[in-house]
Structures are given as C-alpha cells and as structure tokens.
Amino acid sequence: MKRAVIFTLLSFALWACTKPHSVVKNRQNLYFDKAERLLNEQKSDSAFYYFEKSASTSKDSLSVAMAYNYMASIQSDAGDIYGAQESLTTSLKYLDERKKENRYCLSSNYNELGMTSSRLGNFDSALSYLDSAIKYTDEQTYRYTFLNNKANVYRRKGSYKQALRIYRSILNVTEKGGKYYARLLSNMTYTQWLDNTAYPAAGGLRYALQLRQQLKDHWGENASYGHLSDFYSATKADSALIFAKAMYTIAKELHSPDDQLSALEKLIHLSPGDKSKGYFDKFNRLNDSLQTARNAAKNQFALIRYQSEKHKADNLRLMQENTKKEDEIFRQRLYLAIGLILLIGTTIWFRNRRQRLLLEADNRIRHYRLNLMQKVHDVVANGIYRVMNEVDYSDNLDKGYIVSQLDEMYEQSRKISQDEDINVQEDFSDKLERLANAFKSSDIKLAFSGNEPELWAKVNHRVKRQLEIVVQELLVNMAKHSHASQAIIDFEQIRDDLVMKYRDNGVGFPTDIHKGKGLQNTENRINAIGGHLTFEAHEQRGARIQIVTPIQ
CATH class of the missing domain: 1.25.40.10 (Tetratricopeptide repeat domain)
Structure with a gap:
C-alpha cells in the first residue's frame, strides 16, 4: 500500500516548493x-x-x-x-x-x-x-x-542518494526553526525513508510537523500529513488513516483541489470497504470538476491569445494597405531575381526529388519486411504462447477447442503470407474475455473493466484489431516477465477517444528501460491508428500503461 x-x-x-517569480521594477x-x-x-x-x-x-x-x-x-x-x-x-x-x-x-x-x-x-x-x-x-x-x-x-526520478546530498548541503546552512528549515527537514527525512524503508523517519517527520504547526504554515502542515500518512501506511494503518484525514481537512481549508485529490487517494487505500467507496465517489466528483474547470481555463487562455493575434494581424493588414507601391525598376529587378531563384530552385528540386524517390522505394521495401516480421510476432508467436498457456492451466480443455484455435492461427498465418487483412467477425467483448481466460491461472488474477458490447459497437474494426494484438502482447509480457499475481485492464470512452489503462503488481519497468521489439511494435501499432501510449517506468511498483486512441 x-x-x-x-x-x-x-x-x-x-x-x-516556493516559486520565485520575475517581480522587478x-x-x-x-x-x-x-x-x-x-x-x-x-x-x-x-x-x-x-x-x-x-x-x-x-x-x-x-x-x-x-x-x-x-x-x-x-x-x-x-x-x-x-x-x-x-x-x-x-x-x-x-x-x-x-x-x-x-x-x-x-x-x-x-x-x-x-x-x-x-x-x-x-x-x-x-x-x-x-x-x-x-x-x-x-x-x-x-x-x-x-x-x-x-x-x-x-x-x-528515484535518485534518492543525489537528492539527499542536496538536502543536506542546504540544511547545514539553514537557520533552524523556520519554515524553510521545516520543509527541508521533512523532505530530507521522507527521502531517507524512501531510500531505506527501515529508516526511523517518524521523529524527523513529526518534528517538522510540529514546527509547521507552531509557525501556522498550513501548506507545510499539508505536506507533512502526506509524508506521515505514507510512512505509517505499511506499519500502522490506523495512524496513516488519521494523517490522511488531517491532510484532507487542511487541503479543503486551503481550497487546494490537487491536494484534496491526493488525500482522497490515500483515504481510498486506507479506509474500510464501505467508507472507501464514499471517498472514491468524492474523488471522482472532484476530479471531474477540476478537469472541467481546467479545460475551461485552457480554452479561455487560447481565446485571449487568438484575439490578440487577430488584432495584430488586422493592424498589419491596415499598414500593408497604406504602404505605397514600390518603384517599377525595383520590382523588375525583384522579378528577375525571383526568376533566377526559381530556376535554380527547380533544378535542385528535380535532383532532390529523384534521390527522394529512390530512397522512398528502398524504405517501402524495408517497411514491408518490418511489417511482416511484426505480424508474425504479434499474430503467430503470441497466439501460440496463448494456446500453450491455456493447455498448461486449463483443466477442462477438449481436443476440438485446441484444434479450432490452431486452425484459426493457421488461417491467420496463411493470410499473412498472402498479404491479406486478418478480419475475423465475432463479438469483440467475448473475444477479449477468452483472451483473458487464456492467461488466468491459480497464480494470476486477471480482470477487465468496461469490456461491454455497447462500447465495442462504436469502435472501428481496425482499432479493435490493433487493440486485440496489443492486449495479447501485454498479457504475454505479464505472464513471461512481470511475475505479477494481479492485472487489471480498464476500457473507457472519453468523448471521441477510447482510453485503455493497464496495471499489474509485477516488477514494473526499470527507470532506465530500453524499448524492446515487443514494446516498440506495440507503440507503432497505436501510432498507426492515430493514438498514443504512455507508460510509467519505475521498478518494484508494477507496470502502468495508458493507451488513448480515436474510436473511429
């Protein structure tokens, strides 16, 4: 937790942190x-x-x-x-x-x-x-x-040793007892605990909170409550809950929606089931309200910028309309110069175009080969692994089902060899459920959220096809590499976009991750349908991946 x-x-x-602005004369x-x-x-x-x-x-x-x-x-x-x-x-x-x-x-x-x-x-x-x-x-x-x-x-970033060196260098020259000292002490103590969870951070964190309370530094109190709630979450859940409630209370007094969301997130994890649901509802309402307000602000800023630029453009147009015509001789010389430039530019353009066409032809051949390799990996290799997984963990798997799965992979392989689109018409919601069942076992719990036929009825077939391959790739990686015992995949429509969120409790991505073939293929597929993929690279916290793609 x-x-x-x-x-x-x-x-x-x-x-x-304090943000010094450019407030000068x-x-x-x-x-x-x-x-x-x-x-x-x-x-x-x-x-x-x-x-x-x-x-x-x-x-x-x-x-x-x-x-x-x-x-x-x-x-x-x-x-x-x-x-x-x-x-x-x-x-x-x-x-x-x-x-x-x-x-x-x-x-x-x-x-x-x-x-x-x-x-x-x-x-x-x-x-x-x-x-x-x-x-x-x-x-x-x-x-x-x-x-x-x-x-x-x-x-x-997770570079705790480097952070601690800086905190100590500042703390050594900071006068004790002030707001700045309390902030540095709290940050440094908390970082020491992140670096070594056995570190006895309670004393330093509580002393920083005491200083902030004496100084009536409410923003500082808010940060201290968050630190203390995290520190106690693994050892004293009741204390962690008390500090999370204190953080939520002061965040409301400060009218800080971001800090309220942070506190509610802690309360959801720390509270009993019935109360956790109430906090979850509050979190969703506040988050929706905050996003609406921020979107409105962004639109307002964009409108102000647009009006300002339009005003500049109107002034420039008026200036141009009032400008006298250039001398005839100058214009003739200008036309001659432009003609020479066009002649030279055209010659260069034709030469470059010929080189570009040769390069494009070479790139098309390379792209075709890479695309074929990607299809073989995604459709055949991952499909075989899925069937192997079902054979390993399913007790009631008859021969006919295995034959049908192998026959489907054979058809897909044949279509790849003939460069045909793979387009299997069936209920996509059921298809994802069967895909999930292939990776479930006594050691792995897997759940889908939002996998409803009504949602998939709106989604373009090409998007569904790419998402099926992406989900299969994620589940194969989970089963082979992540050592996860739980995984959840959420599907949600947000306006004209489909948002897919994947998370598990495995080893996660290392902070210095280099994208392998599978992850690169996954990203390429999402980019090809106009979407984008983000992932959180952090070891020991499980994998967190979000995919956003247009529904059509």
Whole structure:
C-alpha cells in the first residue's frame, strides 16, 4: 500500500516548493500594472488578458519577458502545462543573458520550466533547466529554493542518494526553526525513508510537523500529513488513516483541489470497504470538476491569445494597405531575381526529388519486411504462447477447442503470407474475455473493466484489431516477465477517444528501460491508428500503461 501512494506524494512535494517569480521594477506599462493588480485580487483570467496586451504593446523587451513569465505562472496554476511552457520559451526570447537586469527573469523562467518539465515526467530536462536557474540567480535565498526543487526532481526520478546530498548541503546552512528549515527537514527525512524503508523517519517527520504547526504554515502542515500518512501506511494503518484525514481537512481549508485529490487517494487505500467507496465517489466528483474547470481555463487562455493575434494581424493588414507601391525598376529587378531563384530552385528540386524517390522505394521495401516480421510476432508467436498457456492451466480443455484455435492461427498465418487483412467477425467483448481466460491461472488474477458490447459497437474494426494484438502482447509480457499475481485492464470512452489503462503488481519497468521489439511494435501499432501510449517506468511498483486512441 505504501508504494502505491508514493507517486502522489512526490508530485505534491515538488509543487509545494516556493516559486520565485520575475517581480522587478515596473517598466512604465499601464497594462502591466493593471494585470498585476488583478492578479493580486485573484482574478486570473482578467490578469492574463492584460498581461497579453502588455506583451503585445510594450516596446521594452524586459517588460514583454516579464508579462510572458506571469502568464506562464497563471497557466501552470490552471493546469495548462504545455501552454505555460510555450509562454516561458517565448519569454526567454526577449531576454539577454549578458544584461544583469535580465538575470532575475531568466532564473525565474528556467525554474518554472524545470517545474513544468518535472510535472510532465521529463526529469532530465527539468534538472537541466534548474541548473540554468541556479546559474542566473544572484540571490542566495532563491538559489537554495532552486536547489531544493532540484532535489525534489531527483526524488521523483528515484535518485534518492543525489537528492539527499542536496538536502543536506542546504540544511547545514539553514537557520533552524523556520519554515524553510521545516520543509527541508521533512523532505530530507521522507527521502531517507524512501531510500531505506527501515529508516526511523517518524521523529524527523513529526518534528517538522510540529514546527509547521507552531509557525501556522498550513501548506507545510499539508505536506507533512502526506509524508506521515505514507510512512505509517505499511506499519500502522490506523495512524496513516488519521494523517490522511488531517491532510484532507487542511487541503479543503486551503481550497487546494490537487491536494484534496491526493488525500482522497490515500483515504481510498486506507479506509474500510464501505467508507472507501464514499471517498472514491468524492474523488471522482472532484476530479471531474477540476478537469472541467481546467479545460475551461485552457480554452479561455487560447481565446485571449487568438484575439490578440487577430488584432495584430488586422493592424498589419491596415499598414500593408497604406504602404505605397514600390518603384517599377525595383520590382523588375525583384522579378528577375525571383526568376533566377526559381530556376535554380527547380533544378535542385528535380535532383532532390529523384534521390527522394529512390530512397522512398528502398524504405517501402524495408517497411514491408518490418511489417511482416511484426505480424508474425504479434499474430503467430503470441497466439501460440496463448494456446500453450491455456493447455498448461486449463483443466477442462477438449481436443476440438485446441484444434479450432490452431486452425484459426493457421488461417491467420496463411493470410499473412498472402498479404491479406486478418478480419475475423465475432463479438469483440467475448473475444477479449477468452483472451483473458487464456492467461488466468491459480497464480494470476486477471480482470477487465468496461469490456461491454455497447462500447465495442462504436469502435472501428481496425482499432479493435490493433487493440486485440496489443492486449495479447501485454498479457504475454505479464505472464513471461512481470511475475505479477494481479492485472487489471480498464476500457473507457472519453468523448471521441477510447482510453485503455493497464496495471499489474509485477516488477514494473526499470527507470532506465530500453524499448524492446515487443514494446516498440506495440507503440507503432497505436501510432498507426492515430493514438498514443504512455507508460510509467519505475521498478518494484508494477507496470502502468495508458493507451488513448480515436474510436473511429
């Protein structure tokens, strides 16, 4: 149970860090001043609008960079991570690292890029950005904050030794008894426990909580309750439940939906069955509400950006309409130059086109061979393994059934050799159930959720065919490599997409995983039908895979 909630806590701990923004002297921009006032009044949408206007009208590059920095912070808080990264990279374009007055905004941008990258699981990029933030900061306090953020990234990455070295280096120069000391102590103690679950972390975690309570640091209390709940989850479930409830209470007081979700996730795992269901219902309602709000915010930010760009385009069009015609001689020379360029470009294009056609022909042959190898692996090899598995673990398996399965594989093999599509018309829900039954045994429990005929009736046959092969590949890997005793596959329609989630309690993926042929083939199949696959690489926590693909 302890390992199951570590990811949630790590995510919270990272974002509980102080985020220093580029708050420097006013650059004499009325839109910027108004945006800051609105942001202080917690009117984020209006503040974003005026920061956008400030960025589009200011002639001072630092003011423009600061405006984009603020917009990124607003987007990040609203859950629009990709939008925040776009604003941050735009902000960097207006900054000159050689200018001292730009260094404050540079360090803030790189810190925010590190935080967003870590939130997306891009830990190496996050560490690189945070190194840049440390490089450009001139204030020791912010330097310690960036180092703490860097240690948190190492912790999320699972590099506990590196994280602990940074925590200790900061803790040794931090005054005892303050908020920052309590945060460092809690983070370091918790990381020591993650690195060695036998480490007696209770004393340090409780002392950090006591300091935070004395200082009325409610955000810090929230983090401490999460740490303590995880620490006790494996040894004292009743204590873990008490701290999870305390975290949920204070998260509601802080109006932090993300922390409420984290606390509810712990309560679901720690509570008895009847109460766990109640917390599960609360979790779903809150999560749905949060996603709706964040989607609305993303749309609002996109609309503001669109209106701003449209205004710029309209102004440019008016300027172009008012521009005088160029001198006739200049135009003739321009036409001559364009003609020469076109002549040269056409010659080069024809030569390159010939080379490209040769290369494409070679690639088609290579692709055909790879596709044939993939079909043999997915259809024949995995199919034979499935039948072997059924023979090993099924007590009531008659000869006729085995013959029918082998005959089906023979037909599929023949179609592969003749380069025909494999299109077996039958109830897809029943087909998946039979596939699951082939891998069930006394040692392996396997369950499907959402495998309903009504769902599959909406799904395109090609998508179903690829998903069948992917599911078979996952189950073969589970049976052969993962040492799992339980596996669950969920199917769900979300708008026009089909979402499949796979999880088991096996050894999981190593953090330095290299994609083998099977996993690469699986990813290629999903990409071929317009979907995408994500997986969580973390040893000893079981496999976690999510596939999102269009229904049609």
